[in-house]
Amino acid sequence: VDIVFASQIETPESWLPRLRRALPADRFFVWPECGDRERVEVALVGEPPRDALATFPNLKLIQSLWMGVDGLLADPTLPRAVPLARMVDAGMVAAMAETVLVHVLDWHRHLYRYREHQADGVWKRHRQYMACDRTVGLLGLGALGSEAARRLLLMGFKVCGWSRRPKRIEGVECFSDLGEVLKRSQALVCLLPLTAQTRCVLNASAFAAMPEHSCVINIARGAHVVEADLLAALDSGHLAHAYLDVFETEPLPEAHPFWHHPKVTLTPHCAALTEPRTAVPVLVENIERVRRGEPALNLVDPSAGY
Numbered sequence: 001v002d003i004v005f006a007s008q009i010e011t012p013e014s015w016l017p018r019l020r021r022a023l024p025a026d027r028f029f030v031w032p033e034c035g036d037r038e039r040v041e042v043a044l045v046g047e048p049p050r051d052a053l054a055t056f057p058n059l060k061l062i063q064s065l066w067m068g069v070d071g072l073l074a075d076p077t078l079p080r081a082v083p084l085a086r087m088v089d090a091g092m093v094a095a096m097a098e099t100v101l102v103h104v105l106d107w108h109r110h111l112y113r114y115r116e117h118q119a120d121g122v123w124k125r126h127r128q129y130m131a132c133d134r135t136v137g138l139l140g141l142g143a144l145g146s147e148a149a150r151r152l153l154l155m156g157f158k159v160c161g162w163s164r165r166p167k168r169i170e171g172v173e174c175f176s177d178l179g180e181v182l183k184r185s186q187a188l189v190c191l192l193p194l195t196a197q198t199r200c201v202l203n204a205s206a207f208a209a210m211p212e213h214s215c216v217i218n219i220a221r222g223a224h225v226v227e228a229d230l231l232a233a234l235d236s237g238h239l240a241h242a243y244l245d246v247f248e249t250e251p252l253p254e255a256h257p258f259w260h261h262p263k264v265t266l267t268p269h270c271a272a273l274t275e276p277r278t279a280v281p282v283l284v285e286n287i288e289r290v291r292r293g294e295p296a297l298n299l300v301d302p303s304a305g306y
């Protein structure tokens with residue numbers, strides 16, 4: 001099989017040596033190099049250059065190197081007739097669960113407040129809670145949300161979650177009604193895909209539905225949050241803190257109020273990165289499936305938008 005690697009963000013050096021070792025009989029090209037375009041059957045993409053994919057007439061699979069495919073689906077030049085698979089990578093899933101834990105624990109153990117006290121030279125203790133006093137709500141119970149739920153349960157937190165279709169996960173109170181999750185969530189974690197239905201889901205009315213002094217953790221996509229509504233909910237004192245990894249505009253503009261807001265902890269879209277060591281076997285499996293003429297794993301449902 002001829003395979004083209006087309007990503008403006010992922011570097012071929014992190015991927016191609018492992019791929020070539022795993023698939024010595026296949027030919028890999030790095031865009032814009034691509035050999036005979038008619039022979040290319042698989043495209044491995046991060047953020048591919050616009051129009052690139054439409055130039056391969058016999059493409060059988062577009063394989064994302066990332067778990068979220070909102071950027072790809074928003075590209076009008078994406079060939080819609082070619083199956084699109086997203087990455088589901090155990091290394092990234094583990095990294096995301098760690099990120100959820102570190103933020104939930106930062107909030108639960110009041111570290112965000114102690115950082116502020118330290119800056120002010122203040123020696124002050126806050127009341128201790130047990131993990132079982134706290135309910136963490138997960139928006140999205142997919143590959144990432146369900147693993148985060150499992151790890152939170154191990155630590156003793158109460159966990160509830162929201163999904164589009166009904167779900168059963170042992171120990172997790174699962175809802176398809178968002179309001180049921182919001183009213184329980186003292187820490188609310190967004191792990192949704194960005195779709196027309198989930199854009200702006202974290203808005204003024206969602207924040208108002210949450211208990212007082214809760215925290216919000218957005219590690220999915222910036223457009224899930226109405227930034228002005230979040231600032232208002234923090235400034236009014238209703239929300240205690242926000243942990244934000246993703247933003248409407250990235251990199252976050254220099255003058256953005258989040259940068260120096262005392263109630264915001266921010267990171268530069270690094271909540272979880274694809275881990276080539278665990279992701280390459282997933283790519284290999286899907287390339288083998290193309291070779292055998294079988295459907296790929298983790299296909300995106302274009303009608304659902306994820």
Ligand code: NDP
Nearest residue numbers: 068140141142143144163164165192193197219220271272
């Ligand atoms: P999955 O597709 O496995 O899971 C998505 C979950 O969201 C599912 O439970 C799904 O419900 C639910 N969902 C989707 N639409 C709705 C809706 N309208 N109402 C209620 N629930 C909904 O995705 P992943 O867990 O793999 O990834 C989630 C997102 O995380 C990615 O799309 C990506 O944007 C983001 N991400 C961010 C990273 C970062 O570094 N910041 C890194 C990696 C991913 P159902 O179960 O019914 O399908």
